[in-house]
Amino acid sequence: MNNLTTDKLIRYIKILLIIYISFFGLLVMYSNFTDYASNYEYVGHVLSMDTTRNNPRLSYRAITSPMLHHRIYWLIITLEVTFTTYCLIGAYHLYRQINGSAEEFHEAKKFSLIGLMIGIFVYYVCLQVIGVEWFNMDTSQVWNAKDWARHIVDFLLPLLIFVALRTEH
Template sequence: MNTLTTDKLIRYSKVILMAYISFFGLLVMIHNFTDYESNYTYVAHILSMDTTNASENIMYRAIDSPMIHHRIYWFIITMEVTYTVLCLIGTYQLYRYIDASPAVFHEAKKFSIMGILVAIFIYYVCLQTVGVEWFDMDTSQSWNAKDWARHIVDFIFPVMIYITLKVER
């Protein structure tokens, strides 16, 4: 009879946490493809800086071109698809090697780590850094995703640390 050991539970918890991140990515992708216009509108307002309290000194940063808005939005969508696919593959790889040796299981983490890094790029670098610091998104009353993005990073970054830890025996 197989018993659930702490070591086995740690491995399963890593698979489950990656499944959570993958599920979130799938929902984001579905939303972007089924309601393109609402998220495009968000991106356009942030890039245009038309709802911020930005001073005239930084309004030169605003991007008013709808063509560039669409291209940046498609870049974001591409990155979201990329992180979701990498996380799905990573989840599968972790599950596939759940009973493997510690070294093999540790090597199976590669796709999970890559997926989480892409997600951190989107939600930390693109939204929290560029959106807030360059486009002054945090001063917008209606198009501000700073806190939403922070909550995502607050979840996925510790998961990445946990996934990468080599505690399995």
């Protein structure tokens, strides 16, 4: 422990937090691939707006085509795989530079930061903005991922800031 400086500890913490969010991404990927039908059903109900408040002024927004449901779901899966892959690669690059200079460690953050931004796109833009604001997902009693997505963004955004901060000396 005598060789563990605060600077080195912060580097380890940044790596571990990226590994944690990568583990989350791996579990989401596993769920999407092993339980495609249930997750597809979720996406289909949100896009169809069939469980939201029946508002004729908003129903034109619904996407009822099963083919489009599959394509949109695969787009979401692809983004989640990309987010997870970038974070895993980012953790590897950070770990490789654990003993590097401050500049080398800072430059090793690129993949992690890209991965985190993709994650924020998926869970904030896709679910919270488009899902809630466009498809009224928050009015569904059954197919509502607003709070789930918010909790993820509540972890991703501070993590993005923490990792991006140049605290290394």
